[in-house]
Amino acid sequence: EKGGYDYFMLKEIAEQPKAVADTLLGRIDASGSLTLDEVRIPGQALREVDKVVIVACGTAFHAGMIAKYAIEHWTRIPCEVELASEFRYRDPILDPQTLVIAISQSGETMDTLMALRHAREQGSRVLAICNTNGSTIPRESDAVLYTHAGPEVAVASTKAFLTQLVACYLVALYLGQVRGTKWGDEIHAVVRDLAKISEQVERVLETMEPVRELARSLAAKDTVLFLGRHVGYPVALEGALKLKELAYMHAEGFAAGELKHGPIALIEDDLPVVVVVPSARGRSVLHDKIVSNIQEIRARGARTIVIAEEGDETVVPYADHLIRIPATPTLLQPLVATVPLQVFACELATARGNEVDQPRNLAKSVTVE
Numbered sequence: 001e002k003g004g005y006d007y008f009m010l011k012e013i014a015e016q017p018k019a020v021a022d023t024l025l026g027r028i029d030a031s032g033s034l035t036l037d038e039v040r041i042p043g044q045a046l047r048e049v050d051k052v053v054i055v056a057c058g059t060a061f062h063a064g065m066i067a068k069y070a071i072e073h074w075t076r077i078p079c080e081v082e083l084a085s086e087f088r089y090r091d092p093i094l095d096p097q098t099l100v101i102a103i104s105q106s107g108e109t110m111d112t113l114m115a116l117r118h119a120r121e122q123g124s125r126v127l128a129i130c131n132t133n134g135s136t137i138p139r140e141s142d143a144v145l146y147t148h149a150g151p152e153v154a155v156a157s158t159k160a161f162l163t164q165l166v167a168c169y170l171v172a173l174y175l176g177q178v179r180g181t182k183w184g185d186e187i188h189a190v191v192r193d194l195a196k197i198s199e200q201v202e203r204v205l206e207t208m209e210p211v212r213e214l215a216r217s218l219a220a221k222d223t224v225l226f227l228g229r230h231v232g233y234p235v236a237l238e239g240a241l242k243l244k245e246l247a248y249m250h251a252e253g254f255a256a257g258e259l260k261h262g263p264i265a266l267i268e269d270d271l272p273v274v275v276v277v278p279s280a281r282g283r284s285v286l287h288d289k290i291v292s293n294i295q296e297i298r299a300r301g302a303r304t305i306v307i308a309e310e311g312d313e314t315v316v317p318y319a320d321h322l323i324r325i326p327a328t329p330t331l332l333q334p335l336v337a338t339v340p341l342q343v344f345a346c347e348l349a350t351a352r353g354n355e356v357d358q359p360r361n362l363a364k365s366v367t368v369e
């Protein structure tokens with residue numbers, strides 16, 4: 001049932017192009033408009049939404065962090081994202097104009113379930129983004145947008161994460177479409193770019209051998225740091241989470257701009273630091289800033305592992321290892337940038353002799369608080 005792969009995780013990483021395509025299937029019509037009729041929240045209610053609050057745990061929380069950038073940029077609706085386990089205990093401000101989005105692969109995560117129950121008690125509408133048909137979270141929500149990743153068996157989430165991102169982009173674009181947004185043209189362009197992602201993920205997967213080799217060479221290290229900016233910041237957090245849970249290494253993700261406020265003190269000779277470089281087009285300020293961050297850490301001895309899009313030559317002089325990803329619009333980059341980090345963590349775990357599909361102390365679905 002592992003389809004010829006040694007681990008479910010490898011199989012599920014390889015299934016990502018299909019998972020992404022399946023999650024888009026039937027949700028975009030020939031004119032490039034979104035047809036999310038399955039989200040049975042009336043248009044009027046969506047037009048009245050004045051705040052979006054996203055709740056989730058772990059990897060799904062990272063998808064939510066990325067969704068915030070997309071929702072605020074495309075819809076101009078203020079969006080908060082919060083760990084489900086923190087949300088309920090701080091008396092959050094919720095009312096019927098608040099749209100709460102609960103993201104969960106399993107649909108059974110107790111913290112997320114308790115957060116959505118709390119939101120509904122306050123009169124907010126809850127939209128679930130979920131991978132498991134008929135599970136508790138979608139059953140208790142007002143509406144659900146299913147991700148079509150297929151069953152995810154490995155404890156570490158991979159294909160579910162990519163499809164959660166796709167679902168979040170669809171919701172953001174749909175909100176923009178229903179409410180009307182000044183980004184009308186951009187939305188059509190993004191829909192076209194989303195349609196290309198599956199094939200781009202496929203291309204990333206074809207070029208992973210150097211990443212595996214690099215991972216094996218780092219098996220004796222204690223620490224790996226991850227840096228990113230903008231949507232690359234949650235990608236850095238996700239890369240670090242994968243490494244913690246699979247390789248049992250000290251791994252931390254930082255917003256690159258925070259380096260000088262503390263973390264740069266951690267940099268020492270030959271410390272591996274993975275840097276997610278934002279798309280070179282459009283956001284040149286962000287891009288230039290991260291190139292200086294790479295220079296800063298390298299000057300202090302870091303071994304830089306740079307993830308940058310094809311054709312970005314500015315990073316070449318500062319990259320000890322360069323991992324290429326296809327060019328995408330900035331907001332969509334996490335869909336391709338996360339993939340090498342999954343492969344990296346999986347290979348490091350294997351090299352360290354760890355059980356990839358069943359990391360110690362973890363369960364696939366966390367049904368206790």
Ligand code: F6R
Nearest residue numbers: 058059060104105106109156157
């Ligand atoms: C990490 C991982 C966990 C889950 C988290 C939420 O690889 O799998 O962090 O993302 O436990 O689970 P769901 O999405 O089922 O609510």
